Amino acid sequence: MRGHCILSHGFESGPDATKVTALADVAARLGFTCERPDYTDLDARRDVSALGDVGARVQRLRERILAAGGPVVLAGSSLGAWISGRVSLEFDIKALFLMAPPVRLDTQFPLDAARVPTSIVHGWADELIPARDVVDWAQDRRATLLLVDDTHRLTRHVDASAQAFASLLQGL
Incomplete structure (x- = not known):
């Protein structure tokens, strides 16, 4: 096993x-468990605006990292990216992959994350998170950043996201 990937979906996703x-397909192909x-x-609580479910998401991710017991890569989309970044500060994480990070x-x-190899995919036309904010955040960390002509859901760039994830994993 090369490592273990924990992939966190965004709000109102699954x-x-x-x-x-x-991303799970890429990880498996490259010899990672996930x-x-x-x-x-x-999500059913619909309490994210008040950050009501964020603490529960963070705790759930912490528990999964503890159970993994080996090298861990965290990946997430939107709210899943935010909790992945936040929790990465508490553990020895090997890398982060963030899609449409708030x-x-x-x-x-504000989003904070461990200073580990980080790759980001974000849409220029993201209606929730301005691309400029993500560029600034990525620049401060010298993260790999792929900006694509897409919206927050990145639906037209699933393959590009998977390729970027593969590149991150292959570089570990």
Whole structure:
């Protein structure tokens, strides 16, 4: 085993979402084990605007990292990217892969993450998170950044996201 990938979906998505599934396929092909925690029960609370379910997501991800017991790569989309970054500060994470990361979940909770190899995919036309904010965040960390002509869901760039993830994993 080369390592273990934990792939966190975004708000109102799921563990079988197209992007997360594409990343899981890449990880398996490259000899990594992976898992996709299910946060849909937390989405049902519809309390993300008040950060009500964020703490529960963070705790769930912490538990998955502890259970993994080996080298871990965290990946996430949107809210899944934010919790992956936040939790990476608490563990020895090998790398981060962030899609459409909310660099400011709100004014109180800016995105922070471990200084590990980081790759980001973000849409120029993201209607929720301005591309400029992500560029600035990535520049400060010297992260690999792929900006694509897409919206927040990155639906037209699933393959490009999977290729970027493969590149990150192959570089470890």
